[in-house]
Amino acid sequence: MSRAFDQGLVPLALRVVRGFSTCDGEGVVLGLRAASARSPKGFFRPFTGRARVEEGSAARGLAALLAGREADGHRDIAVVLELHGAGDLHWVAEAISWLASHGRRSIVRTDRALPRDAVEAARDAGATVQLRVASFDPQIQAALLGPGADTTTRLLLRAQHLRARSVRVGVLLAPLMPVVHRDEVLESLMRHICAADVGDVAFAVGGWS
Numbered sequence: 001m002s003r004a005f006d007q008g009l010v011p012l013a014l015r016v017v018r019g020f021s022t023c024d025g026e027g028v029v030l031g032l033r034a035a036s037a038r039s040p041k042g043f044f045r046p047f048t049g050r051a052r053v054e055e056g057s058a059a060r061g062l063a064a065l066l067a068g069r070e071a072d073g074h075r076d077i078a079v080v081l082e083l084h085g086a087g088d089l090h091w092v093a094e095a096i097s098w099l100a101s102h103g104r105r106s107i108v109r110t111d112r113a114l115p116r117d118a119v120e121a122a123r124d125a126g127a128t129v130q131l132r133v134a135s136f137d138p139q140i141q142a143a144l145l146g147p148g149a150d151t152t153t154r155l156l157l158r159a160q161h162l163r164a165r166s167v168r169v170g171v172l173l174a175p176l177m178p179v180v181h182r183d184e185v186l187e188s189l190m191r192h193i194c195a196a197d198v199g200d201v202a203f204a205v206g207g208w209s
Contacts, residue, residue: 106128112148129169132174173186
């Protein structure tokens, strides 16, 4: 372990954010355990520096968490990987591949463009990528999703790239906030989402904190 830290590698500390029910059974949302601040969606923001997680760390973390939930009587057929920041992009491909090899369907929820290895893993595994957008105003996007979030314009361009790579893609419009998301703002966002040929759109209401 000390050698890994010397090389700038850190273990991946996954945590269960919440469980949920689907039409086909149970699912679970997973995020990183350690962080300094909460995101607007209530998830902890992970370390976003240059450290990279150890190879195999995602597989070990997933195996431990899902085994623990199975011991408690849960059988999660869908796993949502909640990503925040550049640090998460280094382990998501491994996580997607591991979940597919163990019979789980993965949904990758992100506000950043995925690297090539993650896109290829999502395509091969039949995973869904859900892009979080909040506003076409870059300042509002950063305020609601965090300073590392990509702009909505870039994310919708990536949605077209993902579709061209045969990756299932959707958009999560969140967090919806009073005053910020007036009718005309939502109408403009939806027009651009439709123009990007994205038909799977979900919404989540946020709150002031």
